[in-house]
Amino acid sequence: xxxxxxxxxxxxxxxxxxxxxxxxxxxxxxxxxxxxxxxxxxxxxxxxxxxxxxxxxxxxxxxxxxxxxxxxxxxxxxxxxxxxxxxxxxxxxxxxxxxxxxxxxxxxx
Amino acid sequence: xxxxxxxxxxxxxxxxxxxxxxxxxxxxxxxxxxxxxxxxxxxxxxxxxxxxxxxxxxxxxxxxxxxxxxxxxxxxxxxxxxxxxxxxxxxxxxxxxxxxxxxxxxxxxxxxxxx
Numbered sequence: 691x692x693x694x695x696x697x698x699x700x701x702x703x704x705x706x707x708x709x710x711x712x713x714x715x716x717x718x719x720x721x722x723x724x725x726x727x728x729x730x731x732x733x734x735x736x737x738x739x740x741x742x743x744x745x746x747x748x749x750x751x752x753x754x755x756x757x758x759x760x761x762x763x764x765x766x767x768x769x770x771x772x773x774x775x776x777x778x779x780x781x782x783x784x785x786x787x788x789x790x791x792x793x794x795x796x797x798x799x
Numbered sequence: 800x801x802x803x804x805x806x807x808x809x810x811x812x813x814x815x816x817x818x819x820x821x822x823x824x825x826x827x828x829x830x831x832x833x834x835x836x837x838x839x840x841x842x843x844x845x846x847x848x849x850x851x852x853x854x855x856x857x858x859x860x861x862x863x864x865x866x867x868x869x870x871x872x873x874x875x876x877x878x879x880x881x882x883x884x885x886x887x888x889x890x891x892x893x894x895x896x897x898x899x900x901x902x903x904x905x906x907x908x909x910x911x912x913x914x
Contacts, residue, residue: 694841698839730907732801732803732906732907732908733905734905735902735903738902779842786847786855787842787844788841789841789842790841791839791840792839
């Protein structure tokens with residue numbers, strides 16, 4: 691079966707760095723997406739990786755290793771507004787998105 | 800604002816009611832999706848429409864009936880639902896171009912409670 695694993699919840703301190711991991715087992719691979727979802731709001735797109743390596747976009751970076759079935763989202767200089775759920779999703783060989791359950795990130799002052 | 804709107808934002812209905820959820824996208828996309836989001840569970844893809852044609856139905860019970868009259872509008876018709884159908888229903892859209900699959904843009908969702 692297809693499976694996406696990510697931690698249920700993480701806590702970090704304002705101004706610090708946090709890494710949210712995602713491991714996947716899917717039938718085929720056509721890219722990995724990270725989305726951010728604030729409570730009661732729509733998920734919004736953060737990043738897309740299809741090749742191995744690191745993609746940097748401001749305070750957020752996303753890394754992919756296809757051979758290990760592994761990705762992480764790195765958030766730097768954490769701000770209180772970064773408190774949200776972070777969803778990892780993999781596009782499989784049928785171009786369907788397979789979603790993880792999300793990681794709830796709590797930022798403390 | 801993501802360019803995808805959904806109404807209503809909240810809906811409470813009894814098991815014998817019939818209601819409809821509406822989604823509209825203002826992005827010129829050609830694909831639209833319905834997802835179910837339950838607490839602490841992954842997003843569940845329900846239906847996919849590409850160029851108004853349904854291309855995916857992930858074994859969704861017949862009490863959920865989608866309708867896509869054009870590439871900008873998507874409906875989800877609900878009837879005789881069960882309490883376990885209570886969830887957040889998300890609509891999304893994307894632009895699919897000859898094998899290039901872009902990110903999906905989500906609406907704010909409809910919080911459905913079935914009594």
